[in-house]
Amino acid sequence: MYVRAYGKPKSIYGVFERKPGDPRTTHYCPGCGHGNVHKYIAEAIDDLGIQDRTILISPVGCSVFAYYYFDVGNVQAAHGRAPAVATAIKRARPDSIVISYQGDGDLAAIGGNEILHAANRGENITVFFINNAIYGMTGGQMAPTTLPGQVTTTTPMGRAPEREGFPLRVSELLAGLEGPTYIERVALFDNKSRMRARKAIRKAIQVQLEGRGFSLVEILSPCPTGWGMTPTQACEWIQKEMLRYFPLGVFKDLSATRPPARAAASREAMSVHRVASPEDVLALLGVEGVESVSPPSAREIEIPAPYRHPRIKVAGFGGQGVLFLGRVLAEAGMRQGYHVSWLPSYGPEMRGGTAHCHVTISTEPIASPLVSRPSVLIAMNRPSLERFEPEVIPGGLILYDSSLISTRPQRADVEMLPVPATHIADQLGNVKAANMVALGAYLGRTKILPADTVIATLEQMVESRSLLELNVKSLRAGLDYVSAR
Known part of the structure; x- marks a missing residue:
């Protein structure tokens, strides 16, 4: 006694729900192999x-x-x-x-x-x-x-x-x-x-x-x-x-x-190569003197609940230091023992153009570096704000450079933090430091990372003494701006 059954293999979906259009047919042409x-x-x-x-x-x-x-x-x-x-x-x-x-x-x-x-x-x-x-x-x-x-x-x-x-x-x-x-x-x-x-x-x-x-x-x-x-x-x-x-x-x-x-x-061959320890990673980054720490839990850190485990998108024009801002965040987060990721995205132009990056800071392993629904948007120009504002999750934070963006974001379900980053940086002597003003403002509002850790990270990443001093001064100016509000 046997039963003859006809149907698709179990390894093929019965209905193609991931496919746009008719979920019962494939996208292949008639007669395709x-x-x-x-x-x-x-x-x-x-x-x-x-x-x-x-x-x-x-x-x-x-x-x-x-x-x-x-x-x-x-x-x-x-x-x-x-x-x-x-x-x-x-x-x-x-x-x-x-x-x-x-x-x-x-x-x-x-x-x-x-x-x-x-x-x-x-x-x-x-x-x-x-x-x-x-x-x-x-x-x-x-x-x-x-x-x-x-x-x-x-x-x-x-x-x-x-x-x-x-x-x-x-x-x-x-x-x-x-x-x-x-x-x-x-x-x-x-x-x-x-x-x-x-x-x-x-x-x-x-x-x-x-x-x-x-x-x-x-x-x-x-x-x-x-x-x-x-x-x-x-x-x-x-x-x-x-x-x-x-x-x-x-x-x-x-x-x-x-x-x-x-x-x-x-x-057996793979087992010969042990998994890199936090100390190994720090050594490869050139920061051997830093003591590694375990990822902090949400209960152990004084971070307001809405700002924990941020998924961040930083966006602006090429030349505004958008990618550098993201790298500083990620590397400082690593120093604090977090799982971090940094994914840059930029146009083909040698100068100018647009740029943005995806940053995740988490106490848990990160499945993907892509941030499609950010909880934080740092927008350094108006085109970036208009492009990415709709992606921010409800209850998220939008920090934008009010020196360059005169129009207030339209969302009513997110927190707004306007910061005149370019104006503050100009007063400090270089508008290119606006990215560090924005970073300081973000740290001041969210407490996601200690300022001392970020400054120590800058000391490793910035070789020029004069630029380091400008970046640190701008970072502190951003912190002061938020604390004075």
């Missing part, structure tokens, strides 16, 4: 019982939104950097199953260096390489795998090897390295080829599961929209054109002979 590959990967994850251990890396490309669909751990990576991210995750969490899902524009172009070295090192990760011979996401431009004579938007007369070079045969290239364990090329053009792809995908994951090292499956996949064909024509084109240049088959398979000891060896 990504849907098939997603299904085969999810089936393998279910059958191997590794859903809770799997982490999927999805970089730039058509599959960048794979986290819409896979009910596993998901990490997005910068363009081409998925193998580097996968390496870091696998080494940090050796018991996880790490899958890098990449297209030809991502893996074979901007990411060529990363995949080459990850394979050469024999990293215990699994890579699925979708080869559709074109840049599908960005409008059908030539890819490293575009065939000779193939027409794309950037090769309207067809790819000419004497001008654009020859297509890269990635599987053959990587198979020549010592590091990889298993490399195979499969395709998606009929049922037989799809079942072969399904089998290869399972084997590649199994290789990692057994700790045998690097595996890659290259999948020739249809892109009807990018190729300007119907789904049926696209499958026929793979058979008639792509297979001539990209023959199917196993290019390397050492899974039966390579010992399954790489995972254990990796853990």
Whole structure:
């Protein structure tokens, strides 16, 4: 007695709630091969019982939104950097199953260096390489795998090897390295080829599961929209054109002979490198003489409740010392024993432009340095105030330079602290010190950090004696301004 059941794999969400628009359909074009590959990967994850251990890396490309669909751990990576991210995750969490899902524009172009070295090192990760011979996401431009004579938007007369070079045969290239364990090329053009792809995908994951090292499956996949064909024509084109240049088959398979000891060896190797202590971190920062302390609890510190564990965004023009202000906050917080993060963001201009940074100061480990909903906004100019004011959480604090911002913020559900930072700095002899006036005002209002700790941090960060004196004087002026209000 048996029951035949039909349905999606458990590792695929039943409804795609993360996806904009219709949550019942994917964002892929009709006839695209990504849907098939997603299904085969999810089936393998279910059958191997590794859903809770799997982490999927999805970089730039058509599959960048794979986290819409896979009910596993998901990490997005910068363009081409998925193998580097996968390496870091696998080494940090050796018991996880790490899958890098990449297209030809991502893996074979901007990411060529990363995949080459990850394979050469024999990293215990699994890579699925979708080869559709074109840049599908960005409008059908030539890819490293575009065939000779193939027409794309950037090769309207067809790819000419004497001008654009020859297509890269990635599987053959990587198979020549010592590091990889298993490399195979499969395709998606009929049922037989799809079942072969399904089998290869399972084997590649199994290789990692057994700790045998690097595996890659290259999948020739249809892109009807990018190729300007119907789904049926696209499958026929793979058979008639792509297979001539990209023959199917196993290019390397050492899974039966390579010992399954790489995972254990990796853990043993990693254990040799102990976790850095607070003293190690302080030494690397050049502040060896500072005594390390444990993170203070909210009960042990005299900080008003609304100001504890701040998530701060500091914003202004380039040249206003916005990033420096954030760094001082973060490093002073570290001296006090807090968990801290500092994430800068700035434009391409050498001078001027805009800049902002994200700072978190917490008694708990910080999951992400990104501050999308700040509890504190320090705005040094009007454009920054107008841009980030809506992001501040209700009950948060907005500190702004009233010397440059004449319009009061519109929010009624946040605390406002106008500080004439530029005017005060000008009176002290240099308007560039307005950032330290603002920092002093913030410390004076919130008591988040002792002024002496911040001054000690400045002494380590500022080499010029005259600039140090100006910064300290400006910091104290900001403190005095708030205390006098």
